[in-house]
Amino acid sequence: MTLYASAQDAWQSVCLVTRARSDVEAEEAVVINRPLSRRMDEKLAHLLLNGADFRSPRYSDEVVDRLRDAFGRDCAVYFGGPELQTQPGLFVHGFGSLPGAREVAAGTGIYVDGVEAAIDGVLEGRFSPLDFRWFVGRSRGLDTSSGEWCAVACSRPVALKQCLGLPKPLWHEVMELCGGEAAELSRLELIKRNDLAEQQDGDDEP
Structure with a gap:
C-alpha cells in the first residue's frame, strides 16, 4: 500500500535532478510540472528566500520586499516535492552570467541561485519574471530500480519551460x-x- 500511495503521488511527474547519489538514484530533485502559484505575496516571498524559520533569515526584509515587488504580480512557483517544505525554495533559470548562479551539472545550461541579481534584472526590465522558476519543497530518493521512475537525458528547453x-x-x-x-x-x-x-x-x- 505504501508503494501504491507513493506511485499515485508521483503519477506523471517530471523531475529535474539537482543532485544524484548514483546512476539509479536521485538524492534530490524537483517536480517541474506541478504549478503552485502565479502570484507572490510577502509570505510566499519570505518562504522562498528564507524558509519557514523566521529566527535566522538568510535574506533581509528589504530583499524579501524587493522579491515581492519583482515577482508579485506575475511569477511561476511550483510544488517541487513533499520533502523539505519548510526550507528555502529552489530558484532555477538559464542565465549563467548572473552573479551567484551555479550550474546544476556541467554542460546542461541550467542554473540555480543568483536570486538578488535576478531581482535587480526584473525590476530594471532586463528580465521577465517568467524567465525564472521557483520551487517549494523537494523530491528525494527517486529510484529507477523499482520501475517507478525512468531516467532520461536532461533537456534544457524542457527543464526551463513554464508548465502554464x-x-x-x-x-x-x-x-x-x-x-x-x-x-x-x-x-x-x-x-x-x-x-x-x-x-x-x-x-x-x-
Missing part, C-alpha cells in the same frame, strides 16, 4: 521525445484523457 497552459501536458511531451515504449505508453494514456480533446491545457495548469 501547455497544449499538451509536459509528461506526455517528454515521453514522446523518448520514443519507443515510453511514447507508446503516452499514447495509451492520452486515449484515456477525453478532457484533452475538449480543453488543450492538460494537468499542468495550476
Whole structure:
C-alpha cells in the first residue's frame, strides 16, 4: 500500500535532478510540472528566500520586499516535492552570467541561485519574471530500480519551460521525445484523457 500511495503521488511527474547519489538514484530533485502559484505575496516571498524559520533569515526584509515587488504580480512557483517544505525554495533559470548562479551539472545550461541579481534584472526590465522558476519543497530518493521512475537525458528547453497552459501536458511531451515504449505508453494514456480533446491545457495548469 505504501508503494501504491507513493506511485499515485508521483503519477506523471517530471523531475529535474539537482543532485544524484548514483546512476539509479536521485538524492534530490524537483517536480517541474506541478504549478503552485502565479502570484507572490510577502509570505510566499519570505518562504522562498528564507524558509519557514523566521529566527535566522538568510535574506533581509528589504530583499524579501524587493522579491515581492519583482515577482508579485506575475511569477511561476511550483510544488517541487513533499520533502523539505519548510526550507528555502529552489530558484532555477538559464542565465549563467548572473552573479551567484551555479550550474546544476556541467554542460546542461541550467542554473540555480543568483536570486538578488535576478531581482535587480526584473525590476530594471532586463528580465521577465517568467524567465525564472521557483520551487517549494523537494523530491528525494527517486529510484529507477523499482520501475517507478525512468531516467532520461536532461533537456534544457524542457527543464526551463513554464508548465502554464501547455497544449499538451509536459509528461506526455517528454515521453514522446523518448520514443519507443515510453511514447507508446503516452499514447495509451492520452486515449484515456477525453478532457484533452475538449480543453488543450492538460494537468499542468495550476
